[in-house]
Amino acid sequence: MTRLLVKLLGFLVVSLVDSSSLSTNFLSVTYTVGEQAVLPCSWRPRLGALASCHVQWQTTASAAVFEQLGAQRWQAEGYGGRVEVPEEKLVSGDCSLVISDVQLGDTGRYESFMVVDGERSKKTRVFIQGVKLSVFDHKSHQVRCPGEDLVLDLQSSHSARVVFQGRNSSEWSELWMKGDENSLRLEKDPLKEQLTVKNLRRSDEGTYKVLDGHGLSISTVQLAVQGACTRVRVHDEMKSEISGDAIKSSCSLLLLCFGLVTSFQIPRLF
Structure with a gap:
């Protein structure tokens, strides 16, 4: 019901006229998957003051993403629970769209509009800001020794599976899927x-x-498994043992010297 009401207010009230720029200057913002993205927007420079704050965000392909009028909000499928324009900021002029747990599929160009009263009670959409959002995946190179563990950061609650390609292979194999039970070699952290x-x-x-x-x-x-780490550990252990033996030898030598000095001093006492 709320969704229909907001849609009626936003797109079907009497006659809706777009007041947008044909030569949009897009701001550019860049994030990595899983971060909270903020698409900047401020309506005060364009409108000055408003009787009510009715904001809309859409992609440049005219696909609606988010709409808000007071306590009434609508979110497009795929953005559910992830997008908002904080109301306390909106009334003060900040209409920035906040996208939580941003995904690679969120990449694109977005436009914001404020819906205002026009002539003869017509509603007019006033273009406010264009934002180009770029989202990239995480990339890393790790080195481990045989017998050690590799902790893969899934980065996002939207992570569905992990695939693996061996160093000398051209094929991908499925390693893990969301919902799989833990095995002897694979363990998903419960938290x-x-x-x-x-x-x-x-x-x-x-x-x-x-x-x-x-x-x-x-x-x-990218994972490299190297056997040199084992030799390094053995070498360190050997150095530790040598150091311990050296300390023991030094202590024995000091005790021997102390004994000799004492043996020369005792006859003098008599």
Whole structure:
């Protein structure tokens, strides 16, 4: 009911006239998947004062994204629970759109409008701001030793699966899907968006991709599994043992010297 009411107010009230610029200057903002994106917007420079704050956001393809009039809000499918224009900021002139847990699919050009009263009780949409949103996936390169664990940060609650491509392979295999039970080598953290690959082997070396439900990339991890780490640990242990032996030898030498000095001093006492 609320959705229909807002839609009627926004798009079907009497005659809705767009007052938009044909030569839109788009602001550019860049985020990585999972972050909170803010699409800047301020209506005061264009309108000065308003009797009511009725804001609309859409893509340049005229696809509605968000609309708000007072306590009434409408969000497009795919943005549900992720978009808002804070009301306390809106009434003071800030009509910025906040997109939580931003996704690769949110990339695009957005436009904001304020709906105002026009002549003869007609509603007019006044163009406010154009924003170009660019979203990129996370990329990293990690090095682990055989037997260690790899913790994959899933980055977002929209993470649906993890696929793997071996170092010398051209094929992708499915490693994990959301809802899978933990196994001996794969464990999903019950609280955090993290997946742990346990007891790494050389065959685990390659590329790991975290994908959303649409198959879009959320993160890419290049993993190298190197055996040199084991030798380094053994070398460190050997150095530690050598250092301990050296300390013990020094203490023994000091005790021996102390004993010799004492043996020379005792006859003099008599």
